[in-house]
Amino acid sequence: MGIWRASKEAEMSAREKAHMEKVRKFAAEGMVLLENNGTLPLGDGVKKIALFGNGARHMIKGGKGSGDVNSRSVVGIEEGIKEAGIEVVSGSWLDGYDKICVDSRAKYDEHIQEMVKSTGNPMVAFMEYFNNPYHDPDIQEITDADMQDADAAVYVIARDSGEGRDRKPVAGDYELTDNEKKNIEKLAGRYDKFVVALNVGGVIDTKALRSIKGVGAVLLMSQAGNVIGTVFADVLLGKSIPTGHLAMTWAENYSDYPAYDTFSSQNGNVDDEYYNEGIFVGYRYFDTFGKKPAYSFGYGLSYTDFDVKTTDVTLDGETVTAKVSVKNTGDKFSGKELVQLYVSAPDGKLEKPVKELKAFAKTKELAPGEEETLTLMAKVSTFASYDEKSASYILEPGKYFVRIGKNAGCTSVVAAIEVGKEITTCKLSNRFKIDTELDLLSKKNATPLTYDGEEEEKASAKVLTLSEDAITTVVAEYKSAPVELKNDSAEKVTLADVKAGKATLDDLLGQLTREEMADLCVGTARGGFGGDSVIGTASAVVPGAAGDTSSKMAADRGVHNLVLADGPAGLRLTPYFAVDEDNKIIPEMSAMAFDFPGKENQPKTDIKGEVTKYYQYCTAIPIATMLAQTWNMDVIEEAGDLVGTEMEELGVNLWLAPGMNIQKNPLCGRNFEYYSEDPLVAGMCAAADTKGVQKHKGCGTTIKHFACNNQEDNRMHTNAHVSERALREIYLKGFEIAVRESQPLSIMTSYNLINGLHAANNYDLLTAVCRNEWGFKGVVMTDWGTTGGIEMEQREFKYGTSNAADCVRSGNDLTMPGSDADIQNILDAGVTRAELQACARRILECVLECRY
Template identity: 40%
Template sequence: MKLFAYEKKHSERLRDTLSECTVLLKKDGHFPLSGPCEIAAYGSGIRHTIKGGTGSGEVNSRYSVNVEEGLIEAGFTISTASWLDRYDKELEKAKEQFIRDVKAEAKAAGQNTIVYSMGKAMLEPDYDLPIEGSGDTCVYVLARISGEGNDRREVAGEIKLSQTEIRDILELNEQYEKFMLVLNVGGVVDLSPVMGVKNILLLSQLGAQTGTALADILLGKGNPSGRLSTTWAKVEDYPAMPDFEDINETKYLEGIYVGYRYFDTFQKRALFPFGYGLSYTEFTQEVDKVEVSGEEVSVSVNVANQGKYPGMDVVQLYLSVPTERLDHPYQELCAFAKSKILNPGESQSVSLTFKLSQMASYDEERALYFLERGDYLLRFGNHSGETKAIALIKMSQEQVILTAKNVFGKPGFMELTATGRAEEELNDQIPTLTIEENAFKSETVEYEPNKEILPEVAQLSVDELLYMNIGAFDPNKSGIGSIIGNAGVSVCGAAGETTSMVRDFPHLVMADGPAGLRLAKEFYRDEKGLHSIGQSAIPESMLDFMPKILLFLLSLTSSKKPKKGSKLEYQYCTAIPIGTAVAQSFNEELATIYGDVVGSEMERFGVHLWLAPALNIHRSIRCGRNFEYFSEDPFISGKMAASMTLGVQKHPGCGVTIKHYAANNKELNRYGNDSLVSERAMREIYTKGFGICVREAQPKAVMTSYNLVNGTHTAEHRGMIEDLLRAEYGFQGIVMTDWVIALATNKKGIHRNTLASYEAAAGSDVFMPGGKGDFKEMKRGLEEGIVTKEQLQINATRVLKMARELTEARK
């Protein structure tokens, strides 16, 4: 297989970074191996390696290296080919039954099969195959897939291990001197039954080179240096969420106590805490200096490699806040940094800085962000479960940071609170630092919306204004392609566009795929438009569930080969690591590199807006879309999203669309589920990362989520869009909806879908993907006074300005 020059460049660039996204959870010193050898390879992930999640997360890369291929290419001899062959037969039988079951379930539920099947994961089947490998080295690759449209289940073969997996993993761990359990997963699995295993590697899902990356790690060409961005624990040890499977309402009873904030505050023991990770080598970390200048805290840490292998280490700082007025988590991540590659015996002074104002809490009663009076403890450690105080920071009086206004309403229940923090015995040697009273600047938000209307927009007819406020659609077509995020006409396989039906105004092309661009790999063009070759524009996970009539209709815009006289064109895109794996690198520079790769391909293929990165919070390990999202922590989520944004937007005419804004934390009835959340939790947990990304990187677009928040759809929530996003965070780009499709509505839900007229009235600029029904509904809303002509003009102005900015930059 001969790659194009850009593919080869991107492949090589990524390969050297992938081990940074992996996390070594356990080790006994038998890895890395001295060289390729005979190896026994077991588990679903050997041949059926998962490069990323399904749905919008699928990237149509030219190739994907599975673990078997990666091992063979690296020089290993696999001694378990017969086991793998027999496993494939078991898997095929299970898949056939799974497809029949899903179709039957969809019919019984009265739901569209395609929508019902999205993100459905087949459970790992139980089987009885003899363990017959040879050699002294063995890997078992456990794989799990999840995706858009459905959530994960706390059952054997999905979040829990199957009985077959437990049996085989434990037997192999005893049988082989050198055994490694490898986790090719996008989310947490409950490892409690196999915690006795000697070596465990969280490989994650690293894109097209996942199999290659594992071979490199086994041979020591890559040293795992990632840290967990989500707490790994027993299923029953996470906060109780009794209504997670309620299709209409979800009460965020845990409030701000999400992830490690819950485990640390309520002294729950995790299997592997947030921030945890080992290395092939051994590091020491010693704090050299802690200083305060104004409100900025600076810490210098000496990191030394005292082991046998080159490697990178991560430094983490946490802050414990006084609890005079509000209750607070035991500690919160406030800064992190990664060392360079350190050779054995080498050391580096790593510097970390943060502003205390970034740790401000939100007081709902007074509608402001503030810092408590009292003693703050600065903590340092290898992970959240093992930190120690390194400085005491004294604040003599309360500091008001930002006076705002409440916008989210009341959830209607009392959320979880901490009952008090135990007194801590401090080392007398730690320094005490005092914050001066004039160190902070107090601000008040001005909530005056920008009402700019360009003269050329003011001259548009009503119909032209409506087109500007709705994604591009052909009034003469059904828009079937939009069901699968394939509504683009300028770039084959693109997810959608802004309208090109208004005068000579430019339009924007949008591509999906948070782990790289999702476009048609091969296509041709003729006088009728663009035509994908085969089904290359359709996510593979959907093909098994598509009715024959729909496949036929879609085939009308595709072909098995180019039309005579037409040229075959290619759009091979690079699949980068999933969002969770990127966050596990704890390396902002690496996130920028991945953004740079995507931005380069956006330029090449004519895409203006990438519908990513996604930075919703890992509220529950059950969320089927967690693989797209970075972390349970909003700080690292915002930082990674900002870094990736900078990498993309360094390319002329390229922008990101950060999503899903906000509280999109489960897939069940995502179009009509109401997230009931307190104002404080929304601001401190679920929207904080968006604010960090906006302030540090100014993304070109924001996509709202499907769900409601306290009774109002996010796309129709003027408080979220105009007040919080634009006025408080300073967002200057355009806001669009997620792809609202009537077909995806859950008929048993009590809440309607987002409506175009209400969305436009809230200051959201583009209703996506757009269709004739949306046009009629918005026109009716204008006539009935739901949305004003002035608001449509304001929205259209923002769309036109962004289209001009990005298209002119590309010239």
Template identity: 40%
Template sequence: MQQYEKNHLDFVLNNAAECAVLLKSNGDFPIDKPGKLAAFGAGMRYTIKGGTGSGEVNSRFTYTIEEGLEQEGFEITSKSWLNQYDEVRAKAKKDFYKRVRKELKGNFLAIMGKTMREPEHNLTLSGEGDVAIYVLSRNSGEGSDREVVEGEVKLNNSEIRDILELNKRYQKFMLVLNVGGAVDLTPVMDVDNILLISQLGVNIGRVLADILVGKQNPSGKLTTTWAAWDQYSNEGTFGDWNETKYKEGIYVGYRYFDTFGKKALFPFGFGLSYTNFEVGETKVQAKASEIIVNTVVKNTGVCAGKEVVQVYLSKPTGKLDQPYQELVAFAKTNNLAAGEEQELQLTFDLQDVASYDEETASYILEVGDYLVRVGNSSVATKIAAVVSLDATVTCLKAKNCLGDPGFKDIKAPARNAEAVPAEAARLQILAAELQSQSVSYDSKYDIADQAKKMTDEELIYMGIGAFNPDAKMFSAVGNAGSHVAGAAGETTSQVKGVKPIIMADGPAGLRLCRTYFEDENGAHDASGKGSMPESVTDAMGPVVRFIANLVVGKTKVPKDAVIKEQSCTMIPIGTAIAQSFNYDLAKKFGDIVGTEMEMFGVHLWLAPALNIHRSILCGRNFEYYSEDPFVSGMMAAAITEGVQTHKGCGTTIKHYAANNAETNRYNNDSKVSERAMREIYLRGFGLCVRKTQPKAIMTSYNLLNGIHTAEHRGLIEDILRCEYGFKGIVMTDWILEMMADKNSINRIALSNEVAKAGGDLFMPGCKGDFNRMKAALEDGSLSREQLQINATRVLRMIDTLVG
């Protein structure tokens, strides 16, 4: 193992507890020291380091939780149960693969995201000692959504029985959740100690060991509401094949729970600690539209720990209905010793949280009282100030450009005026002092001389990912780079004097081939496994695996080849990073990725992903940060800032936008109102762009109100470039025609339409994409000028990243 690996793994190990959330605690933990431990559950030996699909990282090693605990000195006394469970698991896995291969019917990419449900069993619980844990695990991934069934979103009978029995039998018991998304814990809420360890990468077992003995104190907070399944909103649709109706509008996550009086098991922003904290005296000031909150946090417990202060805003209801509250600021303390206190200052601008009025196509702040709430979770706050605005203000005059979903969003029920404590500050803001802004949608672009001189064919190549124009059959699919083994794609090398931008998948680190060799044709995998995720290849039968190897271009390793390594660090999954509520920590995780990008010659990381946790059923939620757009945008900005401190390295924030399910993702039409899009699903992207200017943005597969996002000029030009001021390049997600559902009522996105909308790169690129653009150029439906504009942006990004 090289020194950079040790440094990066040590950093993750020593800081990952900030991403873990202590959901319940009765004081039994931490224990004094490692000792005998009766440990049960699938997660002990079948630990999920992170979800499946493009987010997988080919790590040098992976330690299970069992191995990690033993490395830290624990004696696992439940080997008999674990060994018997191995047999149950093996049979269930064999049956699962048999069923999946039958359903596959030759389309190997359809297997992505398929995960086995937890099998039922009747094993005898046995293990010495007074301390026990049960590690409940759930996996999910790209390509498939979760289901409300036992062994998936719900616990199965075996899990419920064993967890409750262990809770009664052992003096000290903890339920550990090795999951990437919420599960319905209703049947086991009698358990007194519950830890969401999440999915923290290869050293997750050692992190858990540190938490059990108090070497590290969990300080994470939930970024998604955990509840009984029947408490989640069913206003909209999820999982329908051709379209998804977002009828819930802006009432997503805690905005729905708080506003409609639904009960959560564990609310947004919630998380305990081994110690206790007090949020003390709070003072609030207003300077024009900027609100400044100063408060003091004191550790009133017996051990060191960190606390997160959260500021929520309740807006007045007027012309527009409003959620009960929304998060507007957060800050995390240092590691405070018992008795230590720290002053924190949190700021936000009222104009940044203005509401969108579709009638006037404007962001507005309505006249009335704005309640500033301060606390340590969404349900544990106090009103610290009332900010009164004397008249309605138009903050930004925009334009409606996202289409009509064909329905009206649900509205919030009327609510009574809330009693304001006497000690709350009373502040006045005058509308006349606030500045209104306007946007020019008349985009004018200069064209680089190099682009002006290019032939039509060269301009088309500039707008498509690298592919071999002479290739036959599957090898025409350019879903792997040639300059870096395992890279997801590159820009073209067909234009003389133009260097390629190398791209690698994410978002839990770089996904590259761990070993490779080089020849005159580039860099190639040397492992014999290719660059595809193991979750895909493991489930393939021999015939499908053969076809897959044709697609990814598996290369035979010559006997005299020099084998080289490029081991990449797996950082925690996106949801876990966000649970830290620590901007600086997220930035450091980005720095780790940026360091390895520099080492291995990767220019664009295809991450971070910041889609909203609209439903806990989305199979890809583990990659995403939160149900809240502010948290999502801030975490994406932090990761981007960390990566882009490295010369020649950039992020590609994704998936833009309204990509909140995996079901028929190529052809599904997201029906969303303009207000919901702007306030929920686009806000995080805008925040990240304005704060850190990521080098690239990737559009999503889905349609938005009848138009593919990748072909949507309103999304790409009007909102992203004109309103948000984005300066980078826009690329598609990896669009492969063979992956689309031929029976869907909606077609897939097309290269010529993407280029016409201002999309700079159609990825990964193939001869068919080239031919479509050429035909459109010849028939006049695609202009040479637009191709020159797109090529200019790509050329300038090459200058920035490659030199």
């Protein structure tokens, strides 16, 4: 057993304090002001606040599941307001709701305990806790007696979600409950200053908030981590300025989203998901099909106003450059403004969305009257669309209108790029043959959203002509199968020899047996799950980390293990643990990363001699969606840097984050872990996060879930039927951007199938596209239990699981968390030494990067 990297000091560390202060400073950038009639920020005259809502004390710092973080403490909403020197006058009402929640939780825990008793298996209870997590009950109705005199009222609506289960378009989830609507209406009529705060990780229905007279402000406070109450109070009182903008379209009605009635379990079929909307996802759909949203993609108000003017647009080669002047026209508050550049491509043989985001920039904090000129740049080759018939990205002839604006619903045409003839920007090969016929959405009879003067803008737009030789066609090269390496030397090669230059990696790989490499390509949870191991907490060297790679060759080959820990809202570890005199973990004195009812039934140990306690509290940063809402890559890189610091301190090599699946539908239970509905935003955010983490020696990210993990119900066995064009333009594009911009150390595959083939076993996805086309150099690993072994549901599935042997053949290097069955499958299924060497090489290169 190695030396524990955790601290023996129980007191809050200087690192914890510094990191919470950092989050406090940048988290407000991700809060989005949806409505404001001047109510916010509350003035100095506000000394008393009436605080209500299910999130007032029971706020959500982040989502459930592996994306949760075990921080030392969480600053609640009420606590944050009180610490700011404001009196909260609604304590008795909040106490009453506390009692309701305590009773409700007791009943839920009793249900879990009964499951443990009846089955004798704590893991069954764990899966129930995981798939059907506890949710606080509906809020009680506010009475006249509850509404004490106050200078302002705040109502906090909280919603949580998590992996393993999708949300529902029902009251208490996507919709408001009747009690919530009644309470908001009463408070709006009682208090002159009334704020509704949305402590949510995704979209909810906002019609009632916009229709009730007297709601002075609506703030999407999101889920900001363990200092959420402090950040909220800062924004409420004007100490910090909310400068966030939405990264997903908020519709007027749930039924306005494409495929609203077939997503996940909405049609009763969780086995097959048909991506019939094709490329028309998010604002691409709303704009093209004339669906006016409640709040557009990129929308966000400020405490001040800005004047945005495009001063120049130029074309140099294939680079489009727009100069945009932004001025704070207010006279009281500072602020930051977002500017977006969209392009409208001409229709030809391929249908195009009305507009697509191609660049964005955010100002520095501008004081009243201050002005800044932003430079937005985009390459014309990125305007191309994927043509399945020619297996190429093509620019069709015509005018490509450049639009500048604050959000997707507020743009102006500022220039046009004239393309004289069809240009092939990239020649590829089709890799994702559809396994069923799709009824793809067509815009043939659609009426797009428009605005007065749009056609006049197009007619008068400055035309910039693209030179015929400005773009050189890129032709992808696909590598042949690996060739077996041999080394018959009697002198044993170690990884230290490779590092020192005494031998090559080929020399080492040539000596390794199939058995050694199969072991290296499978994680260390050899006995499967159960016993004193919990899903996602299988590391032997960093308690609470998700797992390790093999260390069986540590002694004779110097191949040390890699430690992998969950994310993406911070580092997920056991907050404290204890070891006996033999340096072995004491289960009954160690916190489990998944603190679920029934854990008391985990095996106990005999405590030997003196006990040593360790502490590894980590910082809960804002959820990924909130980080994306900053539209500030420097902030996101700083968040990654913060996590990388904690990884380096605690001995974690690979962070199983960031999550970057497309927010295809607002009901996805894991949307809070993902950045955006737009692949450019998702890719740029993931790249910034990766750059922050990988500043630290021995630390890397694991972008996930590759690919099409866009639903949680039956996530391990669902088949995503999706066109090649939609895959390349929407669902894979963010991953491509992240790989090209930041070269993360690893990628995690998703559970689901893509067109009938498991992502974990998909050679075309993992090798042909990711490695050959994009140039990815790192390790590809499976999600936990992809090859089976953790399934607790007693039913037949239409689609089964992937297998470890085909993982190796497809270029999925590491099967996690691993089992003896996975190793045996690799050895029995005829996987060649050359195939194993290719995977082992990438794992060893990662070990060299992280451990030497």
